[in-house]
Structure formats: structure tokens, C-alpha cells
Amino acid sequence: MKSLSIDRVKAIAAATSTWRGWDLLGVKTRRAPVPWQLTEVIAEYLSGLEVILDMGCGNGKLLAQLANGFTRGIGVDISKERIDEARLSLPIMLRTRIHFTRASSHKVPAPDAAFQVVLNRQAPLFPAEIDRLLAPGGYFITQQVGPENTRAIIAAFNEARWPLPPWPDEMLLPNTFTTLDTLGYRTLRSDEYDVPYVFADAESLIYWLQMVPVPQDFNIESDAETVLEILDRLTTPNGIVTNEHRQLLVMQKPT
Template identity: 30%
Template sequence: MLEASFARNLPAMTSDALLEAWKRDAAAPFAGWDFSYLDGRMIEAQPPWSYPDLARAAVAQAEDVLDIATGGGEVLASFAPFPGRATAVEGYAPNLPVARARLAPLGVQVFQANTASGMPFEDAAFDLILNRHGGFRAAEMHRVLKPGGVFLTQQVGGDNLDDLTAAFGARLAYPDNTLERTADAFAALGCDLELAQAWRGPVSFADVGALAYFLTAIPWVIDGFDVAAHAETLARLHRQIQADGPLRFTYSRFLLRAVRR
């Protein structure tokens, strides 16, 4: 029924071909955290800070580094060589072989662990913990940090892509993930907050197929996303592109650097 509705919203000669093209985009391979498939089709603004630069500078001063929610290890690998020991944690099983293949040659051991429930490390094991866009529990980060150790994270804000979710009539997946709540949690544990900054900026998609790939790769943005099930909304967005150009939505990010006393 939805596909029939989609067909009514586009010229008959193109609707089936577009729908199949979007399905092919949605089914394209995705591994680790590599969005190179969308090069030239998805344009992302960047926050005013540089997480890679901040992390690289911190790594240069650290003896024991832990990267949590490392994904495919892409970001951590860019900080090599490491002056001391480097370790990574990833909770999503399909990412583990990707991360291990990339990081093992750099001397990085990758563990599978859930950072919210607990990690297989002793107390005060690391002087630097990195986290880019991964879940965590503040108390667990505090536990494995040495006194004077640094926790540096760039997070996806709870209001991330609120305009995109609204377009699909969906709900935000993690509305409570805010700078204020995160900063308060670390401050309550006795950490000094050296950096705390929030930002919102645009991300644009040149075509609906690019959006379909993105939403399939990150399924929590639109819970249950499926090209056929959401064909009517995709058709509306396609018409919007035809009328106004690339789709534009809003990213939300925040940065926090906390030091354990």
C-alpha cells in the first residue's frame, strides 16, 4: 500500500526506478564507521573545535590510552604511533573484526565490552580515555581513570537530527544525552571540567538514496527505517529536493574534557 502511494506521488515512468535505486543504496555495504560511500552526496559541517586535534595532543602526553566505542578503529588509528600502551573497546560485535584488523598492526588490543555495564579493566588503569560518539557511564569512566587522568569525549547531542526525525514522525532516540547532564555527572564524581562546549550545525543530502543509506547504517535515528515502509515520506523528500535542492538537517554535538582529581 505504501509503495502504491509512493507511485502516485511521482511520475509513473520514474517511481519504480527511483524506489529500486533507493533500495540499492540502502543495501550498500557499510562497515566500521566508514561513510565514504556517500562522498559528494552527504556534506557535513564541523564543530568549531577539532576533536582529532585535541585527542592527538592528549595521546602524545599519555602512557596508557583507552578508546571506548572505537567502531572500526578508524579514528584511533589516525593517532598512531602511540608513545605508550593503547587499548580499545567496542561493544558492537560486527565492528570487532574490522577494528582488530586495523588496530592490531599498531599494537592496539581490542576488547569486546559494554561500557555502560562495566569493562574488564582494573581501577585507575588509564591516564587517558577517548570517546567519540559512543555510549558510556560516567562512573565507569571515573573508575578506570588514574588520578589526574583525562576523559575526552565528543558526543552526539540528544537533539541531534531533531528536524529529520520530525520529518518521519519519529522520536529522538537519546533525548537525555546533553552536555548539561553529562557535565553534572562528572562534576558529581569529583572531576574538574576543563572543556564543555555545545554546537549545532547543518548536514545536507544531495539525494534521497544517500539519506536511505545513512538511515540504514544508523538505525537508531529512525527506528525501523525501511525504504518500502517509508516510501511515502521518501517521495515527499524527493519532491523537496527537486523544488529546493539538497535536503538540510541539523547535527548536534558537544565536547567535554574532564580530569579526575
């Protein structure tokens, strides 16, 4: 017996499509404890003096959260909407030290060796550009969505509609590691976790499916039946249970 009707799923999709951003109280998720917090990992490599770059910075929150740890920060993102959002949400007292620029991470408007730290959280990777921009001895720190992320949800969709994320192999973590390793970078940390992740209600799951989106061509009109199947299969007394897979890499450029 199905928990919701197709019409109810579509009504939830219509209601949640007006939500904005990830920080709204409407999205209710829980995650099992994880072995690292990215901001804490990054802070280990900051002394307060660095000039730092965030490639694919999105709404810019990562730089704002780390602001006490560096002198100057630049965030680049290919999306005008994300850059506008990052500029608007940046606290006024940080505006002299943190700047956001619309650019692709494959061609960042900055001189060679301009940064002591280059960050990338869940955005496409361009190893040659990372290497060009990092100063000798500088750190490259990235956290990426792992290939096993939310596997029980992804499995409901036809494999032809993957991949997630939608970037080609050369922009993913394995190629970046190999390229930088070949250039003599030292691996300081390589880690991953795969832990239970719970959407508390159908609204939170349906919002996530539409906003990521999963898959890229997700369409509630044609996918409502699949959403019902996911809800029926994964709903437990504790919520809609899936998993979160993340990978972490910290490398240091040779001096």
C-alpha cells in the same frame, strides 16, 4: 510535484543497502565549517606516554588516527562485528600497541585507574565505569550527537519512534557531566556546534536513514512515503539540507 517515485526510492534503498561502512565513496555529504576537530582536541591532552581507552570504539579508526600520541590503546565495543572490523583494519605496525576487546563499556575488563585518558565518541556513557578506569589527574573526552541533530529529518517521523540515539537518559551527556562534576572533576571544555549539513543526493540520504538507522525501526517498505516527503521538503539546488549538532566535553579527574 514529487521529485522521485515511491518505486525509485525503494530501488535506491535496495541498491544502497549493499554499501558497507561510512568511508565509501558512495556517501556524499558536506558540512559547514565547525569549531573543532575531535582528533585535534584529543591530541592536546596526549604527550605520547599515555595508556588510552576508547569506550564504544566502533571500527577503531579513532585510536588508529591518534596512534602517534600514546603508548598503548585499548578499544572496547559491544558489537562483535565492529571489533572484528577494528582488528582487521588496524595497520600491522600498530598491532603491538593497540588492542580491541569485545565488552560493554559498563564493565571494561581492566584494573582500576588503568588509563590516563578515556575517550568516547558518540557511544553510550557509563560515568561510574569511566571514573573507576581513569587514573587520578586523567582526562575524559567525549563528543556526542546533540539532541537537535538532523532536526528537519527527524521531524518527519512520529515522535513515538524516537529517540536518537537509542540510549536511556543515564547514558547520555547531561547525566555523565553531573555525575563526574559531583565527583569533583574539573570541566576543561564544554562546547557545542549546530551547523548546516548536506546530503549531496538521494542515495546518500537513504543510505544514512537505513544504516544509522533513523529512526531505529526504519523500514523502507513502510517509510518510503516519508522519505519522499523529506526529499521534497529539504532538496535545494545545493543538495538535501539538514543540520549537524555535536556536543564536546573534556573533564579532568581530581589528583
